[in-house]
Structure formats: C-alpha cells, structure tokens
Amino acid sequence: MADEYGNTLSGASILVIDDEVGMRHFLTKILEPRVKRVEQAASPKEASERLDETHFDLVILDNIMPGGTGLDWITEQRRKGFFADTILITAYADLETAIAALRVGVSDFVLKPFRANQILGAVARTLDRKYLRRDNALLRRELYHSADNSQLLGKSAALTDIRGMLAKLAPLPTPILFTGPSGTGKELAARHLHHISDRADQPFVAVNCATLSPDRIAQELFGRVEADGRLIPGLFLLADGGTLFLDEVAQLPDQLQAALLRVLEEQRVRPIGGEREIPLNLRLLFATNADLPDKVARGQFRADLYHRINIVNIAMPPLMGRPEDVVELAALFMSRFSLSLGMPALDLDQETLLKLGRHDWPGNVRELKNLIERSVILGEFPEEFAGSGTVTGAQAIENLDLVMQRHILHVLDQCDGNRAEAARRLGVSRKTIDRKMAVWDA
C-alpha cells in the first residue's frame, strides 16, 4: 500500500509479541496491508519458537507479559545472537525501563495506548534507519573495492615523477593545487593521493565549483543552521577527517573565495546562520584548468587565496608526447571495458598502437578512454586507428619500445634534431633521450 510511509514498509517481515489478543489483532490489522508479512506470538516462549523458524526484520514487543518481561526476553535473545530491530510498547514508562531498553539496544519506545499512525511512524523510522545502515555498509564496501579505479597509471617519466611526489605529499596536511588540461587526470590524482594517505578510510568528497550557483555552493560547503536551531551540515563537516576536493576552483565566486581562505587559515567552519565556528580536520585539494596567475592579474581571483592553495602545484601533463602511457592505458582500458561490458577485447596490434601513439589527444586520457569504450561496443576501431595485424594486449606492451622509438624520432625530426628541445616537448629528460638513442643506434 503506497501511503505516507512510502516503500519502506512493503518488504518488511514483522513479529508482534504481546499477551493481549486485542493488541495483537490491532497491530496485525494496521500492519498487514502495508508490509510483506506479520506474525504473532502470545508469550516470550512462543516468540522464541517463531524466531527459531524464520527471520524477521523487526519485532514489536510488549514489556509486561505473564511469562517474563519483554526486556528480559530481548536480553536473552541478544545473547543468542538475535539482532533484529525492536520496538518496545508499554503502558509503564518509568525511567528505569527506558534506560534498560536503551542498554539492550531497543530502537524505539511507544507508549500504550497509541494510535495507528504513532506505531506506523515508529516502524517506518526504525526500518529507514536499518536500510540506511545497510546501504551505507554496502556503499563503503563498493567504494573500497573501486579503489582500483583510483590508480594513477602511466610508466612515463612524467607520471612516475608525479606518483613519487604524491607519495611524499600523502602524509602531510598541505593543500595541493592540481593543474593541467581537461582529461589529464587531475581528479584521479587527487583520489589517488587520498587513497595512499592515512585518511583513506575517511570520506573523499569532490565538489565542482563550476556547476553550482553561488548561493548553493555556500550552503553546500558551509552548511546552515535552521531557524529552529537544527544544523544541516555542509560538505566541509561531512568530509571531516577525510579529504575535500574543490574542482574548478577558479570558478569560485568572489565572496566564497574569502570564506574559503578563512577555512584554510583557521581550519574552522561557521555554518550559515550559525554563531559558533566548528573546528575541522580536513585535507583540502584543488584543481583547475584555468590559468590562475592570469586570473589573479586580472583581479578575477584573490591573490591571497591563490598563494594559500598554490603551496604545492602538481601539473598533470597532456597525453600527447607520452606514447608509452597511451599504450599502457589503452591495454588497460581495453581489458576493463571488455570485462565490464561483457564484450570481446579488440586486438591492439602494432599499427593501431602506432596510430594511437601519434594521435594528439586534445581530450587527453578521457578521450582515449572513451575511444576504447566506443570501439569495444562497436567491435572495431574507427578507421583512423584501425590496424590489420592480430596482436593482443600482452604483445602490445612489447611493441611499446617501437612505438616510442618512432614517436621520439618523429619529434626529433620536428625539432631539427635538437635533443634538448625534443626532450622538453616530450616531457622527458635530455638524458632519457640520449640513453634511448644510444640503445637504438647499437
């Protein structure tokens, strides 16, 4: 039955335990149309028998019964390993009973006599909490397992350096600014840093400053104290203990830039409409693909905030010029997508790899990832990347050296053989090029 209690009730199985037949019938009558199953027990002993036979999500339990109190019964059941949520109904609400009920973990307490909507409200609240707990546990588990997807891959010198920097920075509280063109892995690098830090089992929260209106961002970040004194926590508080990633920070409206600077300097946050500042323990990471120094020069971004977030800058390199990473990422995305889509992987033969390695990837890693996904779905590479051989993922990696060689020679050509310039364009050291050339010449 769809009513104000929503769908929470519809899947639930409930056991009603009360010695009074009238009360059992009343509860059964109001619950039966709304839940999956209601059963009754007239005594603690009968209740134990019912529990041995089948599972219940929720127990509604009378306290005073001839065969022993409900609280004694639930205490004994807990010892035996029964942990379903319990609502206690009683006509005698003394403090002692209430405290005893709290101790055995009763979820709610309803005074007799009660109206139908009071008990339905208590049942819905209890089940809501139960499902929230469950979802929360499952989501945490899923997040934990998706940690795989926060791996920052790439064997190129540029990416190896970046991973080294991140490993050094991980244990520190210092803010970090990730810069670089779109799709180069700024957000991924931030997630990677969080995962290798000692905050890994705390929240990682990403906020995109460009997608929210100024009012919404303020409320979203700082939270708000309602007229009745209730605190609606913002993301600063929800992420407390963990990492907050502020993406597209260049788009942060002016008055929020000042507020953010305060948070960074004081590690405290004052919710909108609140009087007290709440202390925080938060790692703040930032990303932008805008030219922040230029924005500062034009007066569009506060200089003081810029200096505060730019203590450490990690510049994510474009994918162009990292053909070895193109190959590694292409092989990885290929196996990931073929697995998750349940479709065969395509051959990454030498010709295809060469073409992928030479492409200029204006959309960087995101573009490569999308290309591989689309190709797996369509069962072939687009014309411009198609090859004719039949080489598979593992062999592809072996071809890597060849791809690199051609790419480096190609860039060298463009720089009229100037190795220093080619090294700069490729994002590698001059020494790397010298070493490779020596090997190839041999």
Ligand SMILES: Nc1ncnc2c1ncn2[C@@H]1O[C@H](COP(=O)(O)OP(=O)(O)OP(=O)(O)O)[C@@H](O)[C@H]1O
């Ligand atoms: N080094 C890498 N290893 C594995 N996957 C990567 C790597 N770099 C980027 N990706 C993947 O490429 C996609 C784009 O990365 P991400 O969202 O981090 O880029 P971005 O720099 O934040 O881009 P934008 O500026 O557009 O927001 C993501 O799916 C990410 O997982």
Ligand SMILES: [Mg+2]
């Ligand atoms: Mg991003």
